[in-house]
Every structure is written in structure tokens, then in C-alpha cells.
Amino acid sequence: DTAVSQTPKYLVTQMGNDKSIKCEQNLGHDTMYWYKQDSKKFLKIMFSYNNKELIINETVPNRFSPKSPDKAHLNLHINSLELGDSAVYFCASSQGGLAGIYEQYFGPGTRLTVT
Amino acid sequence: SQQGEEDPQALSIQEGENATMNCSYKTSINNLQWYRQNSGRGLVHLILIRSNEREKHSGRLRVTLDTSKKSSSLLITASRAADTASYFCATDAITGANNLFFGTGTRLTVIP
Numbered sequence: 001d002t003a004v005s006q007t008p009k010y011l012v013t014q015m016g017n018d019k020s021i022k023c024e025q026n027l028g029h030d031t032m033y034w035y036k037q038d039s040k041k042f043l044k045i046m047f048s049y050n051n052k053e054l055i056i057n058e059t060v061p062n063r064f065s066p067k068s069p070d071k072a073h074l075n076l077h078i079n080s081l082e083l084g085d086s087a088v089y090f091c092a093s094s095q096g097g098l099a100g101i102y103e104q105y106f107g108p109g110t111r112l113t114v115t
Numbered sequence: 116s117q118q119g120e121e122d123p124q125a126l127s128i129q130e131g132e133n134a135t136m137n138c139s140y141k142t143s144i145n146n147l148q149w150y151r152q153n154s155g156r157g158l159v160h161l162i163l164i165r166s167n168e169r170e171k172h173s174g175r176l177r178v179t180l181d182t183s184k185k186s187s188s189l190l191i192t193a194s195r196a197a198d199t200a201s202y203f204c205a206t207d208a209i210t211g212a213n214n215l216f217f218g219t220g221t222r223l224t225v226i227p
Contacts, residue, residue: 041152041219045214103160104215106150
């Protein structure tokens with residue numbers, strides 16, 4: 001009965017490849033997020049979706065694209081992977097669309113290593 | 116940037132002692148949240164404090180907020196080895212982007 005799940009947990013790939021990370025939440029939440037955590041543990045918002053509409057799009061490269069087939073899923077597609085994309089990527093969800101008001105539930109993370 | 120900054124970056128204490136972590140931020144906020152991250156895991160929400168609140172308790176956790184100083188503290192009383200983790204504060208912004216801004220965290224080690 002995992003609340004927010006991500007697959008895969010580990011992803012090792014070569015530069016230039018295209019990869020996807022999947023995220024699913026079974027909490028009935030309206031908003032889902034993608035975060036990137038670098039080697040210094042700094043956590044930065046990348047995207048959020050509210051009712052299948054993008055409501056935040058931080059200044060991330062357009063090689064990254066979120067795709068939400070339905071309210072319970074928010075997948076992250078990454079094209080032409082670069083060494084600097086290596087990080088841990090976290091999916092999260094919350095009840096509403098105002099980020100500060102509701103607690104966020106995080107997935108276990110996907111450690112992406114680009115070689 | 117609204118990014119919060121935690122202080123200290125690392126803290127090591129004996130089991131049973133209290134641990135205090137501080138967070139400072141730059142712009143006015145509506146709410147401030149604290150999260151815990153165990154090694155290799157996702158973040159877990161601990162407590163949310165609103166800008167019109169000064170103190171909040173949850174079990175062994177006590178959070179204070181001083182909006183005039185743009186700072187917050189997290190106190191963990193009677194620490195346990197299981198409290199070993201990284202602790203992050205996260206703030207929204209009263210204006211501007213609808214984001215949560217996280218700091219780089221305080222790494223707490225509780226020695227049994």
C-alpha cells in the first residue's frame with residue numbers, strides 16, 4: 001500500500017540516451033511534483049502538475065519533460081542525457097495546488113547515474 | 116532565491132540529548148514545513164507551521180517560527196538513534212512562484 005512509488009530505483013545509462021522515470025500515487029492527491037536532489041543534498045523543484053495541467057515549470061532544460069496520463073501518474077522523460085543529470089530524482093504529491101499549504105508525500109527516489 | 120539555509124550543517128549528539136536545528140529564509144512566507152530524510156530514502160513530512168503561529172508541538176518535536184527574523188528552529192527532545200537523518204526546512208513564498216523551497220539540510224547523528 002505504498003503511497004508514492006517510483007520506478008526504477010536505480011538507473012545507470014550512457015550520455016546521449018533517452019530514459020523515463022515513472023511515478024504513481026494512490027492517495028487521490030490533485031498535485032504531483034518532480035524534484036532533483038544533487039550530491040550536496042540540495043532539493044530543487046522541477047515540475048508540478050495539478051489536475052493534469054502544468055502549474056510550475058522551473059528553468060530546467062527542455063530535455064526534461066513531464067507527462068501525466070492521469071491524476072495518479074506523473075512520469076519524467078529525459079532526452080539526450082548529460083553527465084550533469086546524474087542525481088536523485090524524487091516524485092511527490094500533495095492534496096492541493098498551493099505548495100506551501102499542504103504536506104507533500106515523497107516517493108523513495110530514483111538514483112540516476114549517467115556515464 | 117528563497118532557498119532556506121539550515122544550521123548547523125551537521126550535528127552529532129548522544130542518545131537522550133536534545134537536538135536543535137535552525138533554518139533561515141529570505142522572503143516573507145505563508146507557511147514553513149520541516150521534513151526528515153533517512154539515508155537513501157524519500158523525505159517525510161514532520162510538521163507545518165503557519166506564518167501567524169509562533170510555536171507548534173508534535174510528540175518529541177517542537178518547532179518555533181520568528182517571522183521578524185525570518186527563522187525557524189526544530190527541537191527534538193530525548194533523541195533516539197532512530198532520529199539519525201537529515202532534516203530540511205521548506206518554505207513557500209508569499210508572492211511569486213507556487214513552490215516549496217528546500218534548504219540543504221542538517222545532518223543529525225544520534226550516537227547510541
